[in-house]
Amino acid sequence: MTRIGYHCSHEQYPPSRLLDNAKLAAQAGWKMAMCSDHFHPWSKRQGQSGFAWSWLGAAMEATALSFGTVCAPGQRYHPAVIAQAAATLAEMYAGRFWMAMGSGEALNESITGEAWIPKAQRRERTEECVDIMRALWAGETVTRNGLIQIRNARLYSRPAPGLAPAIYAACLTPESAEWAGSWADGMITVSQEHAQMQDVVGAFRRGGGAGKPIYLQVVISHAPSEDEALQAAATEWRQAALDKALLADLDTPAAFDRATAGLTPAEIAKSVRVSSSAHQHLEWLLKDAELGFDTLFIHNVHRNQQAFISTFAQTVLPHFER
Template sequence: MASFGYFLSSEEHGPAELVEQARMAEQAGFDRLWISDHFHPWNDQQGQSPFVWSVIGALSQAVSLPVETAVTCPTVRTHPAVVAQAAATSAVQLDGRFRLGVGTGEALNEHILGDAWPETSVRLEMLEEAVQIIRKLLTGEQTSHRGKHYTVENARLYTVPDEPVPVDVSAFGPQAVESAARIGDGLITMSPDADMVERFRRAGGGTKPVAGGLKVCWSADRDEAVRTVHRLWPNEQLPGELPQVLPTPAHFEQASELVTEDQVAAAVPCGDEPEAHAEALAAFVDAGFDAVYVNQIGKDQQGFFDFYRTKVLPLLRG
C-alpha cells in the first residue's frame, strides 16, 4: 500500500514555519516528509530559502517521521563530498530515517558561484560521478577520487550512520529515468506517469521505491485558492526545460506572465472538495508509485492539515 507524505516548501516558508508544519503533518497522520533544497525561491512572491541542512537538524528533534531532500543537487554549487557529510550527519540525527534525494538541479540555484551551466547530458554525467563519491564516503572509509569532474583527496567521514543512506534520484525524461534506475536506490518524479515508472523498472529499477509529489491549495473559497496558486507558484506550469535553465527569480517572474489562472485551475487541485484532492493523489498510486507527497500552497496550513486529517487521508486509506 502506498504511503502519503508532506512536502515542506523551503521556497515559501522560513525555518520555524517548516518545523511547525512538520509537527502538524505528523499529527495529521502523514507518514513521511520531503523538504526542498534551494538557494533561491522560484520567484520573489514565495520569498524564502533557508539552508536545508539546518532545518533537517531541527526536524530531527521535532518529529519522528522519515525525512528526505527533494532534491539536493550535489554537482555545481555544493561539492559531493560536502553533500556526503551533510547526508551522513542527517542520517545520524534522524536515527536512520533519512534518504538523500538528488538531481541534476537548476541554473536558478547552481549558477551563483559563476560556474558554467552544462547541458543535460553533462549534468547527468556529473550526477553519476557525484553519487559514486557520496556512496564511497558514506562508508566511513578514507576515500580518494580523481574523476572527470571531481577530485577528492584523503577524505573520511567520521560521523556516519550504521546503515548506508539510500540515495534516490530525481528524473523527468527517458535518459534521466534510465540513469536513475542504474545509480539510484529509488526514483523521484513529479508526474503520475505509469510509462515512466515502467521504464524505470525495466531499466534496472526493479522493485526500488518510486515517489512522486504534487502541490494543492486547500481553501473554502476555490477562486481564492486559484488566485493564491497563480500568485505564488505559476512557475509550476512552465513547459519543457525552462525551469532548468532560467537563472534568476526575476526571469521566472517574466516567463510566468504567460501562465493564466485557467491553466492553474486545470492543473492544481484547489478548494475544499475531498474527492478532488484524493483523486489527484490516487493518480500516483494508480500509476505504480510507492509514496506520494503533497504540499499546501499558501498560509492556511492548519486548515489544510485539518482537512487532510479528517477528509482526504481517510478516503485514500479507506
Template structure:
C-alpha cells in the first residue's frame, strides 16, 4: 500500500492558509504530509517563507497525519536545536514526525553571515550533525568539536521512540552514501532510469527503511493554465547543482530564470490538465518501488488541485498499490 501525501510548500503559501490546506488534505483522504523548511523563497513571485517548526506544531495538533520535514542542520540550525525540536514533536505526537536531513542551499543558510562551504565540507558537516542528533535523541550528553561544536548538550524531554532521520538525495552517489546513516531515502521526480539507479545504489549499500518521492505537479482545467502556473511558480527550480545550491537570493534566482521556457519547466514538473495522465505518471513511481509519494502542486492555490486529485487520482493510485494506507 503506497502512502499518498500532500507537500506543504512554505515558500509559496502563507502559513495560516497552508494550515487550512493541510487540514483539507486530510479531510479529502491524503494519508500524510511533508513540509519544506526555508528562510527564503525561490522567487519573489512565491513571496512567503514561514517558520516550519512552529507551523508543524499547529499542523500536528490539528490533524492526525504523520509529517516529514526537510531540514539542513549545521549552519542556520545548530544540530542540538534540531534534535530538541524533533524530540519535542516526537514526544507530543509519537510516531508522527520524521526529518530529511540535507546539506542545504545558500539561499537559506547565508543569513548567518558565515561562509558557504564547498559541497564536500557540507557533506562532512552533515554527517557530524546526524551523529549529534542521533546521540541526543538517544538520551546521551554530547560534547563534540569538529565542523560543528557542541558543549555538554542533553535533551531533557525525550520521545519514547526517536524520529526517523531520512537521507535526501538527487544523485545516485548521494543515495548510496545516505545508506550508511539514514532510516530511509527521499528524492524528487526525475527520469525513471535515474530513479531506478538511485534506489539500487541505496539498497545495495545496505540502505533500509521507506523509499519516499516528492513529485512536482501542475494541474488546472486547461493545459494553458497548468503551464502558466508551472512557469510562473517553478521556473526558478529548473537549475541543476551547483547553481541551485549556491545562488543566495530569490532576486538572483528570478534574474537567472527570466528566459527559462515552459518546456524546460516541464522537465521537472509533471504538467497536464488530464487527471488520468497524472494518475498514470504517479502509478509508474509506485511500480518503481516507492513506498510514499508526496504530491506538490506547484501553484499557490491548493483547493482545486486537492479536490480534483482526491476525486480522480487518489482512487486510481490506491487500486494500483493495493489499497489505502
C-alpha cells in the first residue's frame, strides 16, 4: 500500500518553526517526512532558507519520523562532504534516512561563482557524485579525476553494513527519469497532470528502474475556503507554473519574482492542487497511488500547517498504509 509523508518547506519557515511543524506531524500520526535543501528560497515572499543538514539532525532527534532530502552535490557541495553528512545521519538513525540527487538549480548552486554548466554535463557530474558517495560509504579510499576532483578520501564514521542511505533520483521529465533508471535506487518526482506523471514513471521503469521504489512530492493548497486556498497558491508557490527549464536556470529569487509577475492565480492553479476540501485532495491522492507510488509526500503551501496536519491526519492518513 502507498504511504503518506509530510513535506517540510525550508523556503517558507524559519528552521525553529519548521521543526515545530515536524513535531506536530509526528504527534498527529504521520510516519514519514522529507525536506527541501535550498540556499535561496524561490521567492522573496517565501522569505526563508535554513541549512537542511543541520536541521535534519534536530528533526530526527526530536521525532521518530523517517526523513529524506533532495540535494545536488557537485558545485555548492562536494560529494565527499554530503557523503559524510548522510553517513552521520544514517549511523545515528539507522534505517530512517534517504536522499535524492538531482542535477541542480542555478538558484542554489551558482552561488559558488563557478560557471553553470549545461544539463548534459550536470547529469554526468551527478553520476560521478553518486559513485563517489557509494564508494565512501563502502569504506573505500577514493581518488577521482573527472568532473569531480577527490584525493585519498575515506570515511571513518559510517552506517552499519547494509544501512547506507538509499540514493533516489529527483526527476521532472521522462528524459531525466529514463536516464536515472539504471543508477538510482529509486525515483522521486513532483505532482503534475496524471498523464505526465505516468510518462515519468514509465520512463524510469523503462530505463532500468523496474521494481525500484518511486516517491511523489504532491504540491497542494488547502485552506478553509477556495478563495483562500487559491490566494495561498498564487502568493506562496508561483514558480510551480514556470517552464521546467527556467526552474533550473534562473539564478536568484528576484529573477523568479520577475518571471512569475505576470502569472494569474488560475495559471498557477494548473500546477498546484487547490481545494478547501480534504476529501477532494484524498480523491486526487488515491488516483496518484494508482500509478504505483510507494510514498506521497504532501506539501501544503498554505501557512496554517497545524490545521492541515490535523485535518489530513483524520481524513487522509487512514486510507493509506500507517
